[in-house]
Amino acid sequence: PESQDSALKLFEDIPPYVYFLMSTTLPEKVKETLKTRFTKIAIKSVGPDKMKELLVDTGVRVPKAKVSIPVVEKIVEVCEGSPRAALVMLNQIMGLPDESAQLEAIQKINLKEDAFKIVKCLLWEKPKWADVAAIIKNVEEEAETIRRIVLATAKNEILKANKNAQRAFYIITAFEGAIWDSGQAGIASLCRACFEVCQSAK
Numbered sequence: 673p674e675s676q677d678s679a680l681k682l683f684e685d686i687p688p689y690v691y692f693l694m695s696t697t698l699p700e701k702v703k704e705t706l707k708t709r710f711t712k713i714a715i716k717s718v719g720p721d722k723m724k725e726l727l728v729d730t731g732v733r734v735p736k737a738k739v740s741i742p743v744v745e746k747i748v749e750v751c752e753g754s755p756r757a758a759l760v761m762l763n764q765i766m767g768l769p770d771e772s773a774q775l776e777a778i779q780k781i782n783l784k785e786d787a788f789k790i791v792k793c794l795l796w797e798k799p800k801w802a803d804v805a806a807i808i809k810n811v812e813e814e815a816e817t818i819r820r821i822v823l824a825t826a827k828n829e830i831l832k833a834n835k836n837a838q839r840a841f842y843i844i845t846a847f848e849g850a851i852w853d854s855g856q857a858g859i860a861s862l863c864r865a866c867f868e869v870c871q872s873a874k
Contacts, residue, residue: 673703676702676703676706677703679706680703680705680706683706683709694710699712716753717752717753717754718753718754718755719753720748723748723751723753723755723758724744724745724748726755726758726759727739727744727747727748727758727759727762728741728744730759730762731744731762731766734766738766739762739765739766739774740771740774742771742775743765743771743774743775743778746775746778747761747762747765747778750778750781750782750785761778761781764777764781765777765778765781779814780817783811783814783817783818784817784821786807786810786811786818787817787818787821787822788821788825789807790804790807790808790818790822790866791821791822791825791826793807794822794839794843794866794869794870795825795826795829795836795839795840795843796836798873799866799869799870799873800870801866801867801870801871804866804867804870805863805866808859808862808863808866811859811862814854814858815852815853815854815858815859815861815862816851816852816853816854816858818862819847819852819861819862819865822843822847823843823844823847823848826840826843826844826847827840827844830844839869839873842868842869842872842873843869845868846864846865846866846868846869846872847865
């Protein structure tokens, strides 16, 4: 909110030759006083075919990329229409020796992304179970990795002794304990912990 108020002052009196391009993935959080000064242009996600074309073309232009079609298809699947995310992931895995190593790396990167999405919902936003559940639906295995990332982030936040310390405490309480099982049992433990945090924040 404070940043938006500062931006409003900036937009009050600008020369006619100056244009600002503002970008957000959360348009609903932009203040109405700012929205009235903008021309809204909705950008759609890139479709799977176009994304695949982009990655294959990049692979051709960058010889060391050496990625197979199954790897390209997996990147397209996990990046959900974001060319930036897809190219970042391609850059992270293209130096790995073979297809198997690349696919394994994509899975790990995707798990970290899921973990940080969950942390964002639970710690820095007003947690809503529906939002967290939508993220968990995409998690197929290795809930223990997510648990460790969430705990590490909550630990760092509680040590800052700021307004999020109480929420971080709830998260640590819900996520601490025994190592979670792999597969569906681990996902069930993830659901339970996230649901507890959402309930405690009401």
